[in-house]
Amino acid sequence: MRARSGRCCQRPRPPATSGSRITFGPSSKRNLLSRVPWSTEPDGASVGCGGEQDHMVTLPVIACHECDLLQRKIVLPPRGRARCRRCRAILYRDYPPGPDRALACAIAALVLFLIANAYPIVGLEVQGNRQTASLYDAVHTLWVEGREDVALLVGFTAMFTPAVEISLLISLLLPLKFNRATEGTVPILRFLQIVRPWSMTEVFLLGILVALAKLEHLARVEAGIALWAFGSLIPLLIVASMSFDPEDLWLNVSG
């Protein structure tokens, strides 16, 4: 495993705690790792660069979720990323401490999302006839005209899933902020993982821009407030979902 500028290949140093129990005590908050009892494996004694291990040594090991290679976790330099040494997938990052930044971005994203849905995205003026359209109008018009399937698809990917994504993020980060243990973490994370690929705000934004450009030579078009809200929502949502350590969540899981 390689860190961007960190120590690369060290002798495995057994952590202070040993035993086969999987522990996540709050004392080791930054290095919370799931511990695998290596000695139970017949040939598990040398991982990576090898070393002399005790009988029941536990090592912080992680499996790459894209190629399944086992690798030892190391301490990353600030803002560093650990990549899989075989397939170069990002295994984990060094996150800013605490959920504050992520939570702030998620709440700002929620406000912008409400604005983006409440106000018209674009206005069109043809021969003194003015027409505005919001995201809801787009879904509604498709529905009324008998294209319910397309209406559902647009409503689902541009409206429903982003709303769910933002609210799930907030409900994940709020308990973390106030150090409340919740049982909700696991279902929320699971749901977030399902929902995320279908939330297509950035594609929708490009779609608006293409539609505007297409109409440009037919009529006078003007950007509405919602267009700017959509535009600024996207980076905020990315920052929100990238700047909290998922490992922190597991400290808070009750039961």
Place this chain on the structure above:
Amino acid sequence: MAFTRTAGRLGLLSCHLCNSLTKSAPGAHEGRCSRCGSHLRFRKPDSITRTWALLIASYILFIPANLLPIMHTNSLFGAQSDTILSGVVYLWASGSWHLAVIVFIASILVPSAKLVTLTFLVVSVQRRSTWDPLQRMNMYRILESVGRWSMLDIFVVAMLVALVHLQTLATIRAGAGAVAFGALVVVTMLAAMAFDPRLIWDPQWTRHE
């Protein structure tokens, strides 16, 4: 070789949700994560069969998605129906070549390249190929990250329909092609999700054995 030590080989199930490792019961093909309780399997279940099924569905949907009109325009100058390709040609002819390129990439190049690449990956995995796994892994990453952008045309049509609706000048309505195209995007995304990239790497360690 330490290089080929994978979790699956050591009987460890890795959790897709919390990234922790759980030791599986001997001979078991599945288990439960010791940290978050998720249901775990060594590889995505029936990955190849499910990817094939969704791929074939995508190939079938590809035909109506490209042949049926996605948009009908009624204006003072007459009625017009546009398929995805004729929309790109129209954009190109009317001088907005940059838009034509964007729409061409998102709606034609990406879906077809995605189908071809995914087919190649599934076949290579089925034949337990050991050809440059990193290269194939990168193909998978690109096709997974790029797939969603095909939804572009659906959103363009949705915005046009909402804006140019019951106007004196023109009306735009979504066509049946939009349904097929939307379904195509969804099904290809599902196909990419059904594929387990770890299968690309699995023959590596069996060969080294």
